[in-house]
Amino acid sequence: MKYMLIAAGSLVVPVVLGLVAILAASAKVHKAAVGRVHAKSADLPGNEVGLVLGTSKFSGPRKDRNPHFDHRVAAAAHLYRSGKVRHLLLSGDNGTRGYNEPADMRAALLALGVPDNAMTLDAAGFRTLDSVARARRVFSQRRLTVITDDFHVDRALFLSAHEGIDAVAFPSQEVAMRDSAKSRVREYLADVRACLDVYVLRTRPRFLGVPIELRMAGR
Numbered sequence: 001m002k003y004m005l006i007a008a009g010s011l012v013v014p015v016v017l018g019l020v021a022i023l024a025a026s027a028k029v030h031k032a033a034v035g036r037v038h039a040k041s042a043d044l045p046g047n048e049v050g051l052v053l054g055t056s057k058f059s060g061p062r063k064d065r066n067p068h069f070d071h072r073v074a075a076a077a078h079l080y081r082s083g084k085v086r087h088l089l090l091s092g093d094n095g096t097r098g099y100n101e102p103a104d105m106r107a108a109l110l111a112l113g114v115p116d117n118a119m120t121l122d123a124a125g126f127r128t129l130d131s132v133a134r135a136r137r138v139f140s141q142r143r144l145t146v147i148t149d150d151f152h153v154d155r156a157l158f159l160s161a162h163e164g165i166d167a168v169a170f171p172s173q174e175v176a177m178r179d180s181a182k183s184r185v186r187e188y189l190a191d192v193r194a195c196l197d198v199y200v201l202r203t204r205p206r207f208l209g210v211p212i213e214l215r216m217a218g219r
Contacts, residue, residue, distance in 0.1 A: 025191040032158035037169045041082055044170055050085035051135050052076045053148040054092020054101030067175045075172035076147045077112040085145055087118055087216050091125030120214055128156055130205040136163040150174050151184050155194050162198050
């Protein structure tokens with residue numbers, strides 16, 4: 001029993017430190033988003049470019065449609081049709097053969113009536129950090145509207161501020177808790193990683209490459 005108590009006691013300190021780190025990171029990330037998240041498109045300031053953050057089109061072992069993907073695409077199409085953005089920068093992972101988040105978003109947006117010349121694909125958005133950094137350093141965007149899930153917008157805005165981007169966010173339709181609980185829990189750990197990337201590790205995007213000019217299509 002004595003050894004069991006000692007072992008249990010030895011776990012208390014790292015657990016407490018871990019919780020403190022999560023709470024501190026979450027507070028830091030949330031602060032960067034205050035006043036910049038607009039759930040109603042009517043309240044959203046207009047911007048030339050909307051940055052749509054990618055995710056898989058399918059989820060689960062049965063390859064069901066991923067509601068996070070569908071809701072982000074629907075939100076992006078809505079902002080384009082309502083004139084809140086003129087161009088969509090579709091940023092996601094295309095790191096392996098046969099998996100291409102930006103191309104999947106493009107196909108879905110075409111089906112929703114967004115013209116091809118109003119979209120640019122960024123296939124090196126492997127993480128949110130990469131997507132945001134590339135929006136600034138490769139695509140030269142200083143102002144933009146981030147389009148992603150409600151639980152993801154704070155971290156995207158935190159990273160945007162770090163890159164010197166004046167960003168606002170439009171959260172996509174909320175995904176039911178039964179389909180998003182794991183993602184919401186992981187987001188707390190992602191906040192810690194974001195703070196480490198920015199303040200400790202000074203993490204750079206995996207790939208930058210040459211600058212690319214976004215060509216705005218007329219309506």
